[in-house]
Every structure is written in C-alpha cells, then in structure tokens.
Amino acid sequence: MSIPIVYTLPTCPACLKLKEDWTAEGKAFEERMVSESQAFLEEALVHGDMVPITVYPDGRAEVGYKRMIG
DSSP states (O other), rough: OSOOOOETTTHHHHHHHHHHHHHTTTOOOOOEESSSSSSHHHHHHOSSSOOOOEOOSOEEEEESGGOOOO
C-alpha cells in the first residue's frame, strides 16, 4: 500500500468532508465504502467501529476526521 486507504459510508458527513478536503488538497487516497463490500467492512472493523477510518501506508490507523471538530 503506497497511499492511505479511507473506509467510508455514503451518508457520513465526516467522510464527505475528508474526501472533499483531501481532493481539494490533491492528496491521493483509496476509498473503500464499507456499505458496498463485506470484505471492506471486515477490514475496517479491525481498526474501529466508526467511519471514516484512514489506514496509512505505515499501518497506522486514524478513526474519525479531526477537521470536523469546531
């Protein structure tokens, strides 16, 4: 994995904001919608039970999106 993987749901405001911000900033990422794939859901649940979940190339995972606060 050379770019972050972002696990999302289509109705999640934080997911939409993360995708909007990162796209505007030109950040590359792979989106995996957990509602469309049981495999994606199972992968995401290893890291947490709230989306967005971002898994970075070094294996570090971040749950939620901090820019949504405030």
